[in-house]
Amino acid sequence: MTTTTSTTALTAVNPTQQPRTPAPRRTPGSIAFTMLNALVFVLLAFVCAYPFYYLIINSVSANDLAALGEVRWFPQGFHLSNYEQVFQLNGLPMAAIVTVARTVIGTAATVLASAFLGFMFTQERMWARQFWYRFTIITMYFSAGLIPVFIVMKNLGLTNNFWVYVLPFIVQPFFIILVKTYVESMPASLQEAAEVDGANIVQIFFRIYLPNMTPILATVAIFSGVAQWNSFQDTLIYITDQSLYTLQYLLYMFINQANSLAQAMANSGGNVGAIVDAATSQTPTSIRMTISVIVVLPIIFIYPLFQRFFVKGIMLGAVKG
Numbered sequence: 001m002t003t004t005t006s007t008t009a010l011t012a013v014n015p016t017q018q019p020r021t022p023a024p025r026r027t028p029g030s031i032a033f034t035m036l037n038a039l040v041f042v043l044l045a046f047v048c049a050y051p052f053y054y055l056i057i058n059s060v061s062a063n064d065l066a067a068l069g070e071v072r073w074f075p076q077g078f079h080l081s082n083y084e085q086v087f088q089l090n091g092l093p094m095a096a097i098v099t100v101a102r103t104v105i106g107t108a109a110t111v112l113a114s115a116f117l118g119f120m121f122t123q124e125r126m127w128a129r130q131f132w133y134r135f136t137i138i139t140m141y142f143s144a145g146l147i148p149v150f151i152v153m154k155n156l157g158l159t160n161n162f163w164v165y166v167l168p169f170i171v172q173p174f175f176i177i178l179v180k181t182y183v184e185s186m187p188a189s190l191q192e193a194a195e196v197d198g199a200n201i202v203q204i205f206f207r208i209y210l211p212n213m214t215p216i217l218a219t220v221a222i223f224s225g226v227a228q229w230n231s232f233q234d235t236l237i238y239i240t241d242q243s244l245y246t247l248q249y250l251l252y253m254f255i256n257q258a259n260s261l262a263q264a265m266a267n268s269g270g271n272v273g274a275i276v277d278a279a280t281s282q283t284p285t286s287i288r289m290t291i292s293v294i295v296v297l298p299i300i301f302i303y304p305l306f307q308r309f310f311v312k313g314i315m316l317g318a319v320k321g
Contacts, residue, residue: 052296059083059289067285082290089254091245099247102165103228110224111217113170118179119205133180140173146237153238160241164234169227175220182216183209222303229299251291 058066062077070076086092120126121133143149150159158164186209194204232248239245245253 052300055289055293055296059286059293063286066289082286083294086287086290086294089250091242091250092247094243095245095247095250098162098165098244099229102162102246103225106166106169106228107221107225109166109170110172110175111220114172114175114179114220115210115213115217116205117171118176119183119209121176121180122183123201136171136176137173150237159238160244161238162244164238165228165231165246168234169224172220172224175223178220179213179216182213186212225302226299247295251295254291255288 054072057073057075058071059082060078060080061071061075062079063082065071065076117136121129123129126132144152153159153164153168158167190208190212191204194208199207230248232246232252235244235246235249236252239249
């Protein structure tokens with residue numbers, strides 16, 4: 001009776017106060033599951049990160065030890081001469097410029113095209129909207145093949161042309177689907193209010209929708225940027241002009257020619273002590289490791305900057321409603 005009266009009085013004094021729910025007791029089974037879950041994720045993170053760590057420590061370790069596979073956990077015989085010599089390889093600075101240019105221009109063009117087409121395919125008054133949307137999406141499943149595509153590129157004058165890196169990849173159906181779904185999740189009242197104020201469709205896109213697409217556009221930018229940076233097959237197929245080679249294609253060439261490159265660097269190194277030679281003279285392994293690090297590091301540093309947008313954008317752009 002006394003307990004009931006005290007509870008009633010407390011409720012009368014502060015009717016908004018809710019009785020506290022006791023925290024659930026953690027059973028030994030839940031604790032074991034949490035620890036196992038954490039262990040699994042730590043192991044997965046290690047499996048993903050170790051290959052990059054392995055490349056880095058071998059690129060700065062003594063080349064003779066790296067060639068024998070004795071560098072596994074920590075650098076041994078630390079030196080940076082591998083990077084000094086690799087940066088002197090013919091064509092590397094120009095390839096870096098071409099790769100950065102295609103990544104920046106190609107990504108910007110793909111993001112803008114995906115944003116505009118994804119937005120336009122949500123407009124019911126667009127002429128033959130369903131036809132053009134299906135016509136675009138069907139290209140995800142059917143391709144003419146390598147030889148017909150090469151003939152088309154050649155007839156368009158895109159072989160040995162920088163724009164072969166950009167133009168064929170501007171319209172990407174998968175990115176358009178992501179943006180279209182994201183736009184459909186935005187309130188239609190945004191467009192209605194802008195139309196009442198007299199805005200046309202272009203103004204609505206650039207002033208209303210585009211500034212509110214940051215998460216999904218960051219997702220598209222990551223996908224497109226990584227694909228542009230890592231691509232080398234288009235150089236292999238369409239380019240013979242060495243001034244248009246990309247970093248990835250040079251990596252492909254240098255890895256295939258690692259033995260001859262190592263011999264050429266050793267011959268041009270001059271007469272130095274045997275100990276220094278063994279530790280710093282280039283080997284096929286050191287060339288592969290060093291060039292791989294140079295090509296991979298920019299993406300490793302850039303990705304974390306966009307990760308929060310990427311997670312939000314891929315979730316909102318992939319689920320309708």
